[in-house]
Amino acid sequence: MIEVEGLTKYYGNFPAVRDVTFRVESGEIVGFLGPNGAGKTTTMRILTCFSPATSGTARILGMDVRHESLKIREKVGYLPENVPLYDWMRVGKYLDFVARAKRIPSDKRKTEIDRVAKSAGVDQVMGRIVRSLSKGYRQRVGLAQALIGDPPILILDEPTIGLDPKQIREIRDLIKGFSRDRTVILSTHILPEVSQVCSRVVIINKGSIVAEDTPDNLIGGHGGARKARVTVKAPESDLLQLLSSVRGVSSVESQGATNSTETSVIVETLPETDVRPELARAVIEKGWDLMELRPLQVSLEDVFIDLVTEESQAFGANAAEAPAEVA
Numbered sequence: 001m002i003e004v005e006g007l008t009k010y011y012g013n014f015p016a017v018r019d020v021t022f023r024v025e026s027g028e029i030v031g032f033l034g035p036n037g038a039g040k041t042t043t044m045r046i047l048t049c050f051s052p053a054t055s056g057t058a059r060i061l062g063m064d065v066r067h068e069s070l071k072i073r074e075k076v077g078y079l080p081e082n083v084p085l086y087d088w089m090r091v092g093k094y095l096d097f098v099a100r101a102k103r104i105p106s107d108k109r110k111t112e113i114d115r116v117a118k119s120a121g122v123d124q125v126m127g128r129i130v131r132s133l134s135k136g137y138r139q140r141v142g143l144a145q146a147l148i149g150d151p152p153i154l155i156l157d158e159p160t161i162g163l164d165p166k167q168i169r170e171i172r173d174l175i176k177g178f179s180r181d182r183t184v185i186l187s188t189h190i191l192p193e194v195s196q197v198c199s200r201v202v203i204i205n206k207g208s209i210v211a212e213d214t215p216d217n218l219i220g221g222h223g224g225a226r227k228a229r230v231t232v233k234a235p236e237s238d239l240l241q242l243l244s245s246v247r248g249v250s251s252v253e254s255q256g257a258t259n260s261t262e263t264s265v266i267v268e269t270l271p272e273t274d275v276r277p278e279l280a281r282a283v284i285e286k287g288w289d290l291m292e293l294r295p296l297q298v299s300l301e302d303v304f305i306d307l308v309t310e311e312s313q314a315f316g317a318n319a320a321e322a323p324a325e326v327a
Helices: 040-047 069-073 091-101 106-120 135-147 165-178 191-197 215-220 236-244 276-285 300-321
Strands: 002-011 014-024 029-033 055-060 076-079 153-157 183-187 200-205 208-213 227-233 249-257 262-269 289-296
Touching: 002 040, 014 040, 014 200, 014 208, 029 040, 029 165, 029 191, 040 055, 040 153, 040 183, 076 135, 091 106, 091 135, 106 135, 106 165, 135 153, 135 165, 165 183, 165 191, 191 300, 200 215, 200 300, 208 215, 208 300, 215 300, 227 236, 227 276, 236 249, 236 262, 236 276, 262 289, 276 289
Parallel strands: 029 183, 029 200, 076 153, 153 183
Antiparallel strands: 002 014, 002 055, 200 208, 227 262, 227 289, 249 262
C-alpha cells in the first residue's frame, strides 16, 4: 500500500530526512512518532506529493510520488498539522469548494459532502461559519475535507493537537472507525493514544528511523530500566538515603508524603535488574513498615523517551567527532 525506501530530503546542507525505509500495509493504522524536528512532517509532505525528496523512493498504491503525483493526490486524504480552513466560509460551502477542487462530479457532490459530514460528525454545523467553531469541530472539518473523494489512504499530522481530553477521545474514535476500510498514517505527540489506536509504530529521530514494531512488542522488548513504587512508614530523607544505597538502584525519586507517617518513592533500577527483594529486606531490617512495593509497567512513552535519548546522545557524540565543516 505505502512503500518507502531510502528516502532522503535535504534543505540546503541540512538532512531533514536520512535514508528512511518503512512499509504500511492495507488497513493498518500506523503511528509515526518523533520529537519536534525529527522529520515527521517532512516525510508526510513527501508522501502527499507536497514536497519532492532529494533521493530515495516512495510509492503509494504502486505509484511513484515523484512521477505520478496527480494520480496519488486523488487517492490520499491529507490533514496537515495546521488545518487549511477558510475561516470566513460556512462549513457546507467550504466542503463544497473542496469537493469541486477534487473534481467530484456535480451530480454526486451533495451526496459526497453529506457522507463525509456525517462520517466526521459535522453534519449538525454545516450552516455555521468556520471561525465560529470550536477547535474540536475545526479539526473535524479538516478530517471531513480529507475524506472527500473516499481516498483509501489517510495521512494525518497531529490531528488532536490543542484539543481537550473529550475532543481527543472523539477524534480518536473517528480515526479508529476509519481503519475498517482505509490505511492511516497518524503523527501525534499523544503517546497513550497511539497504544489505543495504532496497530504498528514507526519512531523517527534526527531524520532516521530508530524503531518499528507493534506497541506491545516495543514495550515487551524494551530492555531499559525497571521502576517500582515503594511506600514506607518512614521519614522521607531517611528512606531516600536507605533505598539509594541498595545495590542495583540507579535513582530514587520522592513522590512526597502520602499522609503524616508514610512516604512514597519511585525506585529506578539498572536494566534487567529486579531488586524488589533487596528493597523489602532493607526496609524491614530498618524496622519500618512496608506499605507498598509494586513494579510500574513500562509504557510506550518510556520506550519512546529512551530510544530518542539514546539516539540523540549517539548523534551528539558523532557530531562532536566530525570535522567542523561537516558538523
